Amino acid sequence: MSDQGLTYSAAGVDIDAAQNSLQSVGDAITATHNENVLGGIGSFGCLYDGSLAEYDRPILVSSIDGVGTKTKIAQMTGDYSGIGHDIVNHCINDILCQGAKPLFFLDYFGCSKLDAAEFEAVVRGAADACKSAGCALVGGETAEMPGVYEFGEIDVVGSIVGVVEGSKRLPGIGMKAGDRLIGLASNGLHTNGYSLARRVLFEHAQLSVSDPLPTDSSTTVGEALLKPHTCYFNAVYALLQANSSIKAVAHITGGGLYDNLPRVLPSDLQAKIVQRSWEPLPIFRAIQELGQVPEDDLYRTFNMGIGMVLVVDQDDADTITEAINANGIAAAEIGKLHSGNREVTLV
Amino acid sequence: MSDQGLTYSAAGVDIDAAQNSLQSVGDAITATHNENVLGGIGSFGCLYDGSLAEYDRPILVSSIDGVGTKTKIAQMTGDYSGIGHDIVNHCINDILCQGAKPLFFLDYFGCSKLDAAEFEAVVRGAADACKSAGCALVGGETAEMPGVYEFGEIDVVGSIVGVVEGSKRLPGIGMKAGDRLIGLASNGLHTNGYSLARRVLFEHAQLSVSDPLPTDSSTTVGEALLKPHTCYFNAVYALLQANSSIKAVAHITGGGLYDNLPRVLPSDLQAKIVQRSWEPLPIFRAIQELGQVPEDDLYRTFNMGIGMVLVVDQDDADTITEAINANGIAAAEIGKLHSGNREVTLV
Numbered sequence: 001m002s003d004q005g006l007t008y009s010a011a012g013v014d015i016d017a018a019q020n021s022l023q024s025v026g027d028a029i030t031a032t033h034n035e036n037v038l039g040g041i042g043s044f045g046c047l048y049d050g051s052l053a054e055y056d057r058p059i060l061v062s063s064i065d066g067v068g069t070k071t072k073i074a075q076m077t078g079d080y081s082g083i084g085h086d087i088v089n090h091c092i093n094d095i096l097c098q099g100a101k102p103l104f105f106l107d108y109f110g111c112s113k114l115d116a117a118e119f120e121a122v123v124r125g126a127a128d129a130c131k132s133a134g135c136a137l138v139g140g141e142t143a144e145m146p147g148v149y150e151f152g153e154i155d156v157v158g159s160i161v162g163v164v165e166g167s168k169r170l171p172g173i174g175m176k177a178g179d180r181l182i183g184l185a186s187n188g189l190h191t192n193g194y195s196l197a198r199r200v201l202f203e204h205a206q207l208s209v210s211d212p213l214p215t216d217s218s219t220t221v222g223e224a225l226l227k228p229h230t231c232y233f234n235a236v237y238a239l240l241q242a243n244s245s246i247k248a249v250a251h252i253t254g255g256g257l258y259d260n261l262p263r264v265l266p267s268d269l270q271a272k273i274v275q276r277s278w279e280p281l282p283i284f285r286a287i288q289e290l291g292q293v294p295e296d297d298l299y300r301t302f303n304m305g306i307g308m309v310l311v312v313d314q315d316d317a318d319t320i321t322e323a324i325n326a327n328g329i330a331a332a333e334i335g336k337l338h339s340g341n342r343e344v345t346l347v
Numbered sequence: 348m349s350d351q352g353l354t355y356s357a358a359g360v361d362i363d364a365a366q367n368s369l370q371s372v373g374d375a376i377t378a379t380h381n382e383n384v385l386g387g388i389g390s391f392g393c394l395y396d397g398s399l400a401e402y403d404r405p406i407l408v409s410s411i412d413g414v415g416t417k418t419k420i421a422q423m424t425g426d427y428s429g430i431g432h433d434i435v436n437h438c439i440n441d442i443l444c445q446g447a448k449p450l451f452f453l454d455y456f457g458c459s460k461l462d463a464a465e466f467e468a469v470v471r472g473a474a475d476a477c478k479s480a481g482c483a484l485v486g487g488e489t490a491e492m493p494g495v496y497e498f499g500e501i502d503v504v505g506s507i508v509g510v511v512e513g514s515k516r517l518p519g520i521g522m523k524a525g526d527r528l529i530g531l532a533s534n535g536l537h538t539n540g541y542s543l544a545r546r547v548l549f550e551h552a553q554l555s556v557s558d559p560l561p562t563d564s565s566t567t568v569g570e571a572l573l574k575p576h577t578c579y580f581n582a583v584y585a586l587l588q589a590n591s592s593i594k595a596v597a598h599i600t601g602g603g604l605y606d607n608l609p610r611v612l613p614s615d616l617q618a619k620i621v622q623r624s625w626e627p628l629p630i631f632r633a634i635q636e637l638g639q640v641p642e643d644d645l646y647r648t649f650n651m652g653i654g655m656v657l658v659v660d661q662d663d664a665d666t667i668t669e670a671i672n673a674n675g676i677a678a679a680e681i682g683k684l685h686s687g688n689r690e691v692t693l694v
C-alpha cells in the first residue's frame with residue numbers, strides 16, 4: 001500500500017458503491033414523488049413546492065429520529081426489509097401527534113462498510129412506506145465510517161417535514177376530565193426498547209432469532225422483533241380532518257405510556273389507564289417472564305401493545321373507535337382523563 | 348442482575364441522562380428561535396410557521412448529512428466544540444447551492460454511551476452555528492446504541508430546511524462559455540476525506556494529534572483537522588439576492604471539485620480550473636507528501652482549499668470577488684467555463 005500511495009477507497013470508503021446501489025432503487029424513490037417535488041436526485045438540496053396554497057395558515061411540522069438497535073436484529077436475521085418502514089413510520093406518527101400530514105422525508109444510512117443489499121433493502125422499505133402515506137422521499141445520505149460503527153452494524157436516521165393547518169394543530173384546546181383515551185394497537189416493540197429486549201432474550205435467556213417465541217410458538221423471536229413499526233396515518237388523519245372531537249394524539253415511543261401521554265396533556269389533567277383493557281403482546285410477556293423485568297419498568301420502556309393514544313370527547317369515543325377499527329387498526333377505549341397533575345396511572 | 352430483573356438503564360441506555368444534558372444547553376437552543384418557531388422542546392414534532400408571506404413562490408430546500416469520521420479526531424483530542432458547527436454549516440452550504448436561506452435545523456446524536464460533556468459541546472456548537480446564520484435549531488434526537496457504535500465513538504447527523512424564491516432558485520439559466528469560476532477558501536477538510544486523512548497521518552506516518560503539522564509548525568495535526576466547516580451563507584446570500592449574475596453555487600464536499608462542480612453545470616459546458624491559482628492548504632500538502640497520495644485522488648477526495656465555487660458572469664466577476672473578500676471569506680477567480688461535456692479539468 002505504501003508503495004502505491006493511499007487512495008480513498010483503500011481507506012475503506014467507496015463513493016461509487018453508494019451511487020450504484022441508489023440507482024437500483026431509483027424507481028421506488030421516484031414513485032413517491034408528486035408534482036410538488038421540483039428536483040431530481042443528485043442536487044445539493046432537495047426541492048419541494050412550499051406554496052401550500054390549500055392552507056390558510058400552514059405550519060410546518062418536522063422531526064428527526066433513528067430506529068435504534070433494531071438494526072442489530074436485522075443484522076442477526078439478515079432481514080433488512082422492515083427497517084426503512086420503521087424509520088419512516090416512526091417519523092410519520094410523530095408529526096401526526098401535531099395533526100400533520102407528511103410532505104417529504106430524508107434518510108441517512110450510516111455503516112462501517114456499505115453492503116449494497118442491506119442498503120437497497122432499507123431504502124426500498126423507506127420508499128414503500130413513504131408511498132403508502134403519500135410522502136415524498138426527496139433525499140438521503142450514506143456514510144461509510146469504519147472505526148465508528150462496529151463491523152457489520154448500521155444506523156438508520158430519518159427526518160420528515162409535514163404540514164398542518166394552524167386551526168387544526170394538535171394538541172387542541174378543551175381537553176377535560178371525562179375525555180376518553182382510545183388505544184391503537186401496536187404490532188410489537190416498534191422502534192423502542194431493543195437494548196433491553198436483546199439483553200433479556202439473547203444474553204439472559206440465550207435464545208436465538210430463529211427460536212420460536214416462548215409465549216407464541218407461531219412466530220420466531222426474530223420475526224416478532226422485526227415487525228415493522230405500524231403507521232397510523234391512514235387510519236387517523238382523515239378522522240382528524242373531519243372530526244374536531246379528537247383533541248390530542250400521542251405516539252407511544254421510548255418511555256412508554258408513562259412518558260409519552262403527558263407530552264400532550266394540559267397541566268391540570270391526569271390519565272388513568274385500565275391495564276386490563278388490553279392484552280400485552282406475546283413478545284412483551286416473553287421479555288417480562290424471561291427477564292423478570294419489573295412491571296413498572298416494562299411500561300416505562302415498551303409500548304406494551306399500544307402504539308398510539310387518542311384523547312377523544314366522551315360522546316364521540318365509540319364512533320371514533322369504530323372508525324379506526326374499520327380503517328384496519330385495532331382500537332379500544334383504554335381509560336380516561338381526570339383532574340390531576342399531568343400524571344399517567346395504570347389502574 | 349438476574350436476581351433483580353433487568354431494567355432499561357442496566358441494559359446500557361439512560362433516558363434521563365440525555366434529558367439532563369439537553370437542559371443545560373437549552374438557552375443556547377432557545378437563542379436560535381424567532382417568531383416563526385411555534386413550539387417548545389419536547390413536542391413530538393417541531394413547529395415552524397410555513398406562511399412564508401414574503402415569498403411569491405416559496406420553494407422549500409432540504410438536506411440531510413453527517414460529519415463522517417471527523418468525530419474520531421474529536422475523540423482523539425477530546426475537543427468536540429467544532430462538530431456542531433461542522434454539521435450545521437455543511438447543511439447550510441448545501442442548500443445555499445440552490446439559493447436558499449436556512450429556516451430550521453434538526454440534529455441527531457448517535458453514540459455507544461452518552462457522554463454529557465461531549466453531547467453538550469456538540470449541541471452548543473450546533474446552536475451557535477445556527478444562530479450565526481439566522482437558522483432555528485428546532486429539535487433533535489439522541490440515541491445510545493451500545494453494540495452498534497464502537498466504544499467512545501459518535502455519529503452526528505443534521506437535517507435542514509430552507510427556502511428560496513422560485514425566481515431566484517439556483518442553478519440559474521444562462522450559464523455560458525466565458526463565465527468565471529470564483530473559488531471561496533476552505534479552512535481545511537471541512538467534513539470530507541477523514542478516513543483517508545487518518546490513514547495517512549496516523550497509521551502510515553504515525554503522527555499523533557498533538558504533533559506539529561509537518562507542513563506548518565504553527566499548528567498541530569489535531570487543530571488542523573478539527574477546523575470547523577466554513578459557513579458561506581453570510582458572505583454569499585446577500586449577493587445572491589442583489590445580484591443575478593451569480594448563476595450557480597457548488598459546495599465542494601466529498602468527491603472534491605471533480606464531483607461537485609458538475610452537479611450545477613449544464614450538459615454542454617465544462618469547467619477548466621487553473622490549479623496554480625491557489626495554494627493548497629498545508630494540511631493537504633502534508634497528506635499528499637506523507638501518504639504519497641496520487642494528485643488525482645487528492646483532488647477527488649478533498650476540497651484542497653476551495654470550499655465553494657460560484658459561477659459568475661464575466662463582467663461582474665471582479666466586483667463579486669471583491670464583495671466576498673470584503674465579507675470575510677477569501678475568494679479568487681480560479682478558472683472559467685468552456686463548451687464541453689460537463690467535465691472538470693485541472694490545467
